[in-house]
Amino acid sequence: MNASKFLPDDPKLTAYALGELEGAERAAVEAALRDDPAARAAVEEIRALGARLESALAAEVAVETASDASVPAPPLAHAAIISGRDPSKLDGGPLVDAPNFRWLPLFYYAVGGLAAASVALLVVLRTSPPVPRTSFPAPAIARAVATPAPAAMPIVAATEKVLSGDTAAKTASMPARESQAARTAKREIFRVTGSPAPMAAGSIQLSATAGSVAMNSRDGAIFSENRGLRGYVPTANLDSVAPAWAARPGADDDRLAEVRDNDFLGAAQNPLSTFGLNVGTASYANVRRLLLAHRLPPRDAVQMEELLNNFPYHYASPSGAAPIAVSLEVAAAPWAPAHRLVRIGLQGREVSLAAPSAEPKSISLPTIAQDVMLQVEFNPTRVASYRLLGYENRQLIKEDFNNGNASATASAELGAGHTVTTLYEIVPVGVDDADARVAPVDELKSRPTEIAAAPAGSRPRPVSQLRHVPPPELLTVTLRYREPAAATSQRLEVPLTDRGAQFADASPDFKFAAAVAGFGMILRESPHRGAATLADVAAWAEAGITDDTRGTRAELVELVRAAEKIER
Amino acid sequence: MATELPTSRDPTHDYGSNFLERTVAAQRAPLTRYATRLLGGDVDRARDVVQDTFVKFMAQPPATVDGHAVEWLFTVCRHRALDVLRKESRMRAFAAGEAERVTTTEPRPGRTLEHAETHSAILRLIGELPPNQQELVRLKFQNGFSYKEIARITKLSVTNVGFLLHTAVARLRTEFAAQRM
Numbered sequence: 189m190n191a192s193k194f195l196p197d198d199p200k201l202t203a204y205a206l207g208e209l210e211g212a213e214r215a216a217v218e219a220a221l222r223d224d225p226a227a228r229a230a231v232e233e234i235r236a237l238g239a240r241l242e243s244a245l246a247a248e249v250a251v252e253t254a255s256d257a258s259v260p261a262p263p264l265a266h267a268a269i270i271s272g273r274d275p276s277k278l279d280g281g282p283l284v285d286a287p288n289f290r291w292l293p294l295f296y297y298a299v300g301g302l303a304a305a306s307v308a309l310l311v312v313l314r315t316s317p318p319v320p321r322t323s324f325p326a327p328a329i330a331r332a333v334a335t336p337a338p339a340a341m342p343i344v345a346a347t348e349k350v351l352s353g354d355t356a357a358k359t360a361s362m363p364a365r366e367s368q369a370a371r372t373a374k375r376e377i378f379r380v381t382g383s384p385a386p387m388a389a390g391s392i393q394l395s396a397t398a399g400s401v402a403m404n405s406r407d408g409a410i411f412s413e414n415r416g417l418r419g420y421v422p423t424a425n426l427d428s429v430a431p432a433w434a435a436r437p438g439a440d441d442d443r444l445a446e447v448r449d450n451d452f453l454g455a456a457q458n459p460l461s462t463f464g465l466n467v468g469t470a471s472y473a474n475v476r477r478l479l480l481a482h483r484l485p486p487r488d489a490v491q492m493e494e495l496l497n498n499f500p501y502h503y504a505s506p507s508g509a510a511p512i513a514v515s516l517e518v519a520a521a522p523w524a525p526a527h528r529l530v531r532i533g534l535q536g537r538e539v540s541l542a543a544p545s546a547e548p549k550s551i552s553l554p555t556i557a558q559d560v561m562l563q564v565e566f567n568p569t570r571v572a573s574y575r576l577l578g579y580e581n582r583q584l585i586k587e588d589f590n591n592g593n594a595s596a597t598a599s600a601e602l603g604a605g606h607t608v609t610t611l612y613e614i615v616p617v618g619v620d621d622a623d624a625r626v627a628p629v630d631e632l633k634s635r636p637t638e639i640a641a642a643p644a645g646s647r648p649r650p651v652s653q654l655r656h657v658p659p660p661e662l663l664t665v666t667l668r669y670r671e672p673a674a675a676t677s678q679r680l681e682v683p684l685t686d687r688g689a690q691f692a693d694a695s696p697d698f699k700f701a702a703a704v705a706g707f708g709m710i711l712r713e714s715p716h717r718g719a720a721t722l723a724d725v726a727a728w729a730e731a732g733i734t735d736d737t738r739g740t741r742a743e744l745v746e747l748v749r750a751a752e753k754i755e756r
Numbered sequence: 757m758a759t760e761l762p763t764s765r766d767p768t769h770d771y772g773s774n775f776l777e778r779t780v781a782a783q784r785a786p787l788t789r790y791a792t793r794l795l796g797g798d799v800d801r802a803r804d805v806v807q808d809t810f811v812k813f814m815a816q817p818p819a820t821v822d823g824h825a826v827e828w829l830f831t832v833c834r835h836r837a838l839d840v841l842r843k844e845s846r847m848r849a850f851a852a853g854e855a856e857r858v859t860t861t862e863p864r865p866g867r868t869l870e871h872a873e874t875h876s877a878i879l880r881l882i883g884e885l886p887p888n889q890q891e892l893v894r895l896k897f898q899n900g901f902s903y904k905e906i907a908r909i910t911k912l913s914v915t916n917v918g919f920l921l922h923t924a925v926a927r928l929r930t931e932f933a934a935q936r937m
Contacts, residue, residue: 197922197926198922199915199918199919199921199922200918201922202918202921202922202925202926203903203918203922206896206921206925208902208903208918233929234925234929237925237928237929237932238897238925240874240878240932241878241882241893241897241928242897242898243875244874244875244876244878244879244882245879245882245893245894245897245898246898247875248789248879248898477888481888481912481916483911486842488842488843489842
């Protein structure tokens with residue numbers, strides 16, 4: 189060691205002061221300290237602070253209360269299963285007491301999308317008091333649907349636990365290890381909850397447009413691997429929809445219960461796609477932090493829409509009365525060139541503020557629109573199938589859209605000057621793509637979900653009239669929003685016609701958004717990432733760097749390179 | 757480098773019938789405190805996580821955790837708590853800004869400090885650190901783990917732990933000094 193003098197901010201000095209150095213390292217620091225009074229003083233300060241920290245932290249409220257003293261040490265694992273705390277707690281499943289539900293079960297409905305959840309709700313309603321249609325926020329659904337689950341599941345959860353046995357590091361691989369009993373029970377549960385009969389007797393409105401119905405299925409049930417039966421979400425009679433995502437090898441190694449990427453939906457069956465804006469960026473911050481710490485983020489920490497919206501884009505500002513402008517662009521999807529990528533850009537009206545220009549994100553900008561929801565109507569003569577990137581847990585039921593009722597599932601606000609970016613991947617009619625193939629129309633009896641009566645105690649809701657997008661248009665985007673002081677929401681419709689642009693022809697903003705999406709898909713290990721590599725992503729991003737005064741786009745390239753290094 | 761020695765906090769080697777039970781009894785409160793912190797203050801869920809951790813712990817052959825039982829408990833507890841958080845952050849994404857709250861456990865402290873409250877002043881300063889630094893500070897100064905143990909618990913490198921703790925300590929020193937002026 190060659191440190192005759194220490195910089196005051198040398199981590200080694202802290203390590204030494206805290207007694208973390210040994211042997212030669214320690215001796216070297218001690219030698220250096222002899223001639224460095226400033227460093228010696230720093231060491232004393234660090235030690236004094238350490239003592240204060242220990243003392244303050246020791247006094248930090250210990251959360252244990254008297255009631256804990258009475259909690260006995262758990263019996264050995266097998267006994268615990270038999271004697272019955274909720275056995276699902278032992279399988280790596282959600283830590284949720286059945287009677288005290290909290291939020292976690294919702295997770296599985298985020299997987300299925302609200303449409304799947306609403307199908308499942310029907311099953312429950314037959315034995316439960318009617319749930320008013322208006323109380324349809326997702327947590328309520330989860331609560332209602334999940335109620336029967338614990339009764340049916342312990343056998344399987346226990347089985348899995350017994351099989352998986354040993355440590356936290358291992359999570360049972362459900363397909364590989366499940367017993368015959370588990371499989372039987374699983375089928376049984378699916379048979380009961382997945383019965384198509386309630387569809388016909390429906391007492392609530394259903395929507396097939398809420399994206400993820402055509403989710404990945406295995407044995408007809410949406411399947412969250414390694415979660416045991418809690419991961420099974422009934423899909424009612426939608427199991428005819430093609431399973432597009434086979435089980436990935438090695439996926440069971442991952443302890444995360446995952447939210448699957450939205451799958452391709454057939455435009456003929458599901459011409460409407462509806463969701464409430466997510467203007468958050470927290471996921472990007474997490475991804476960035478982890479990558480900079482040389483760790484790959486867990487798949488589910490990567491929320492595509494939050495990555496996309498971390499970056500400002502240069503969309504046209506609203507010129508008319510509306511506070512929001514919609515900018516649409518379409519070009520080839522770079523990860524699947526036969527597919528089309530549609531970018532929906534929203535630009536909130538600028539509000540002149542005497543605010544410093546630095547760090548605009550930290551300034552609380554006035555909200556210019558609330559309850560912002562988007563609905564996209566696809567033209568089935570042009571679009572075979574489509575997929576919304578991100579927003580796995582934000583899809584709305586279209587009745588909520590028509591009622592401007594975004595608050596049921598999301599509280600989307602747009603701040604002055606903010607941009608929001610959303611991407612759809614489209615398989616054009618005529619492109620045969622096994623990955624994106626969806627069920628023929630007649631299997632879903634064309635648009636069965638437009639029908640259905642309201643539940644007892646609530647009024648029937650108007651169902652939207654499809655505009656039937658005229659042939660030249662690829663799609664029409666309808667934006668709904670409410671101005672802050674307004675009681676009612678406004679509507680804005682913008683059509684898009686595809687002129688066949690290649691990716692190279694696209695705007696820099698488009699290229700950059702595609703790069704972010706590609707990055708997100710790779711980090712999520714999305715089955716839809718096609719041939720995209722991190723090197724591709726970096727190239728797309730670099731082609732999209734423009735007007736990057738804050739360096740945020742350049743930073744993405746850095747993060748892609750960081751991810752490349754970790755992957756190697 | 758130095759050999760791995762059992763830490764002073766670990767029960768001694770007589771892992772007879774009550775080694776696991778004694779460890780559980782001794783570590784319940786510290787683990788629950790740690791898990792509560794990780795879970796954004798949710799004591800109930802923290803207790804579930806800790807209970808789950810203990811169930812796994814009790815299933816271990818004592819010899820496999822001997823000498824690092826406490827580290828083992830914190831590692832497993834952390835893993836479980838993060839699992840819960842990961843899932844929950846998906847739920848909470850419904851409301852913008854909620855995700856931050858999952859990791860920011862302390863309310864934002866005020867700027868002024870009361871003289872007689874050195875402890876709470878320090879705790880508030882700790883609460884202003886980034887969540888990952890807070891965790892390391894607590895593992896180090898509340899739970900007494902070494903850099904190496906912290907590295908194993910958090911899956912960070914020892915160098916990284918040293919750097920992060922150094923950063924945290926430097927910031928706390930500066931701010932604590934500023935508060936007292």
